[in-house]
Amino acid sequence: DLPTMPPAISRTTLYPALAWFYHTEYRGQAIRVARLLQPVNEDNVVGMAEIYVAETLQSRRYLASQLLFSSWVSQGLLVLLTLVLTAWLLRRVLRPMRQLSSLMVRREPGLLAPLPELLPWSETRLLIVAFNRYIDRLRGVLSRQERFNADASHQLKTPLAVLKTQVSVALTRQDPALWQESLRA
Numbered sequence: 001d002l003p004t005m006p007p008a009i010s011r012t013t014l015y016p017a018l019a020w021f022y023h024t025e026y027r028g029q030a031i032r033v034a035r036l037l038q039p040v041n042e043d044n045v046v047g048m049a050e051i052y053v054a055e056t057l058q059s060r061r062y063l064a065s066q067l068l069f070s071s072w073v074s075q076g077l078l079v080l081l082t083l084v085l086t087a088w089l090l091r092r093v094l095r096p097m098r099q100l101s102s103l104m105v106r107r108e109p110g111l112l113a114p115l116p117e118l119l120p121w122s123e124t125r126l127l128i129v130a131f132n133r134y135i136d137r138l139r140g141v142l143s144r145q146e147r148f149n150a151d152a153s154h155q156l157k158t159p160l161a162v163l164k165t166q167v168s169v170a171l172t173r174q175d176p177a178l179w180q181e182s183l184r185a
Helices: 057-106 122-172 176-184
Strands: 019-026 029-042 045-056
Touching: 029 057, 045 057, 057 122, 122 176
Parallel strands: none
Antiparallel strands: 019 029, 029 045
16 A cells, blocks of 8 residues: 555666655655566466565664664774774884884994894895995995005105104204204205
C-alpha cells in the first residue's frame, strides 16, 4: 500500500537500471521510495514486475549520522595511529643522524680522524664515506702545508741569522760610518 510514483518523476541517471527514486508520505511519516521495474520470464509468466522499497527519512538520517560518526571515529583513529607511528618511526630513523650530529658538535677542531659508520642506511653511508675522504684530502693538504712551512722556516733561518749577526756587529761599533757599512752588508 505504498504511495504510487508521481507522474512527473523521471528515471534516475545515477542508477543504470529501470529505477526511480522519490520522496512522499506514508501514514504521516516522510519516506524515500525506490521503484524498480524487473523483467519476469518464468514458465508461462512473461511481463514486468514493479518493486517498491521504502524507508522513513528519520531512519535514513539516523543511518547516515551513524555512518558519518563511525567513519569519523575510524578515520580519526587511523589518522591518530598514523601520526603516532610516523613520530615513532621518525625518531627511530633519525636517531643515528642525531648521534652523528652530537659527535660532530663535540668533535675537537683539529681532529682529523675518520667518522665512525653510525648511519645504517646505504644512502647515508655514502655521506660518511665522502666526508671521510674529504678528511683524508684535508689531512694531505695540511701535511703538505706543514712541510712547506718547515722548509720555508729552515730556509729563512740562515738569512735571519746573518742579519742578526750584522746588526749585533753594528751595535758593538762606535763609529757611525761602520754602522752604515754593517747595515748595508
